[in-house]
Amino acid sequence: MRIIGGKFKGRRFNPPATNWPTRPTTDFAKEGLFNILANHWDFERIRVLDLFGGTGSHSYEFISRGCCDVTYVDKFPGAVAFVRKTARELGIEDCIRIVKGDVFKFISYAGEQYDYIFAGPPYALPAIDAIPGLVFERRLLRPGGWLVLEHNPNHSFRNAPHFFQERNYGKTLFSFFEEAADGEQ
Numbered sequence: 001m002r003i004i005g006g007k008f009k010g011r012r013f014n015p016p017a018t019n020w021p022t023r024p025t026t027d028f029a030k031e032g033l034f035n036i037l038a039n040h041w042d043f044e045r046i047r048v049l050d051l052f053g054g055t056g057s058h059s060y061e062f063i064s065r066g067c068c069d070v071t072y073v074d075k076f077p078g079a080v081a082f083v084r085k086t087a088r089e090l091g092i093e094d095c096i097r098i099v100k101g102d103v104f105k106f107i108s109y110a111g112e113q114y115d116y117i118f119a120g121p122p123y124a125l126p127a128i129d130a131i132p133g134l135v136f137e138r139r140l141l142r143p144g145g146w147l148v149l150e151h152n153p154n155h156s157f158r159n160a161p162h163f164f165q166e167r168n169y170g171k172t173l174f175s176f177f178e179e180a181a182d183g184e185q
Contacts, residue, residue: 006064029169046115056083068095120150141179
């Protein structure tokens with residue numbers, strides 16, 4: 001795996017993930033997603049939440065591109081330890097808040113708002129369909145904020161509230177949701 005843009009562009013990181021319950025986003029899909037995001041967001045000005053953060057790939061990508069307000073959440077101890085180690089190695093500890101815990105519990109008590117939330121849950125997660133509703137119910141997005149949910153073709157969110165587009169990168173799909181901007185319905 002590698003960081004595809006920003007000051008750490010080309011930097012490779014290799015988690016000892018042979019038996020990890022993670023599924024890192026492919027570089028191809030991540031590059032496509034970040035091309036969309038770069039055309040919409042000023043990374044230096046946004047607050048990011050990385051749910052089911054796994055190896056930290058999305059968190060590193062945002063920080064590499066100038067974001068210094070990233071919250072990473074994952075419950076797997078090996079992944080959390082790897083992200084802590086990688087953050088030290090990259091010297092980005094001041095830009096990332098690492099939370100070891102259950103994503104659903106975090107959503108229920110977060111009490112903060114973000115400009116952009118990425119959720120990359122295991123595709124077989126039984127509660128994957130509930131994630132967008134919980135994010136909006138708990139008001140985790142600032143007005144105009146985006147939630148991007150990574151999933152496979154076995155799920156469709158096209159009829160879900162707040163959905164506005166889907167992007168397909170082979171067997172990886174990204175569903176985009178938006179919190180209405182102030183004054184919009």
